[in-house]
Amino acid sequence: MINRLFRSSIRLLIVTILLTAGNSVAETVQKQTIRLATTTSTDNSGLLADILPTFTEATGYPVHVIAVGTGKALRMGRDGDVDLVLVHARAAEDRFVSEGHGVKRYGVMYNDFVLVGPTDDPAGISQAEDAITALRRIAGHAASFISRGDDSGTHKKELGLWKMSHTKPAGEWYLEVGQGMGKVLQIASEMDAYTLTDRGTWLAYQAKSPLKIVFERDPLLFNPYGIIAVNPKHYPDINHDGANALIKWLISPDGQERIGNFRIGKNQLFTPSADAGEFASFDQPR
Structure with missing residues (x-):
């Protein structure tokens, strides 16, 4: 009788563990894909293919990279076709934010x-x-x-x-x-x-x-890159949580280190340039 109760308890524990693990996997899979419009340079260089799998593994957010010119990337953001943009044309980026299409520009890196x-x-x-x-x-x-x-x-x-x-x-x-x-x-x-x-x-x-x-x-x-989340006030259905998660990771010490460590041979392709103060206050009300 005791042995049967013991075996039943073990089976129940195993089932509970499997169900819990299954739910965790399901939650990860169900996270909405982040649509990132970016320049061909971040894609052609191999940078994003190198660092984004680490972000996905850490957060569960898949990232769909759309590599186009900066002008087109900003137009896609303005039209709500993507969740955020990673581009390199500072005047155009500032205008994108000032006109209300983007929330805030964060410096990420430069070459x-x-x-x-x-x-x-x-x-x-x-x-x-x-x-x-x-x-x-x-x-x-x-x-x-x-x-x-x-x-x-x-x-x-x-x-x-x-x-x-x-x-x-x-x-x-x-x-x-x-x-x-x-x-x-x-x-x-x-x-x-x-x-x-x-x-x-x-x-x-x-x-x-x-x-x-x-x-x-x-x-x-000089060629600085900035990242901007599309304004959810204009497009409530965009993946703003995912966009913020990617921005926070890219400007975090971990993301910045991975950008700085990306090399071809001995050549460092990008220099990280995020403001540590912005990362520290990222979750604070803005």
């Missing part, structure tokens, strides 16, 4: 832009004193230049630099292709042309390209 081109550098831009002079030399030599032409953060940066140089790029030497960074680097390689690229994507693609970095390290080429 920089570089000008890559043919190894013989026909426009001689490696000798330029700054990025503005480098672009003027390209235009002056009518040296082939491939522009993304896609309203991305990189394209916005390029257009801003041309404007600062008081040069309007036009003619057979200047080609807008409306493609992401990886494709642009491929086209520039095939045409032996110059282009502007973020350093992270370049490091991911350089082994497949005959081009080289011909100009770099100008403060004008």
Whole structure:
């Protein structure tokens, strides 16, 4: 009799444990997927594929990455097609928030832009004193230049630099292709042309390209990335809890460490730049 009661108790305990575990798994699976619109650079570089599985494992939130240009990512956020955006065009980001489409911008990381081109550098831009002079030399030599032409953060940066140089790029030497960074680097390689690229994507693609970095390290080429949750007041059905969970993780010490540790060979692609104070106050009323 005692043995039967003991065995029954053990079976009941096992069933309870299995049901509890099953409920936990179900709760994880039922968490709504986070829709993240981001730049092609964060995707092409391999960064998100490297770090997001850790976030999903820790929180149970799957992340669907939509890699487009910054301009399109912000439009998707404005239209409520995604839950948050991770982009790199500060003026456009600030406008996105000020117009009420986003809740708040958080700094996440930065890298920089570089000008890559043919190894013989026909426009001689490696000798330029700054990025503005480098672009003027390209235009002056009518040296082939491939522009993304896609309203991305990189394209916005390029257009801003041309404007600062008081040069309007036009003619057979200047080609807008409306493609992401990886494709642009491929086209520039095939045409032996110059282009502007973020350093992270370049490091991911350089082994497949005959081009080289011909100009770099100008403060004008600084490239910060920000993350913004779409405003739930406009779109109550978006996954705002998931968006906040991803933002908090990316600006946390763990997320920042993983961003800083992401490398190709010995090269660090992104430098973490989150404000520790923002992370500490993230759960406080705002």
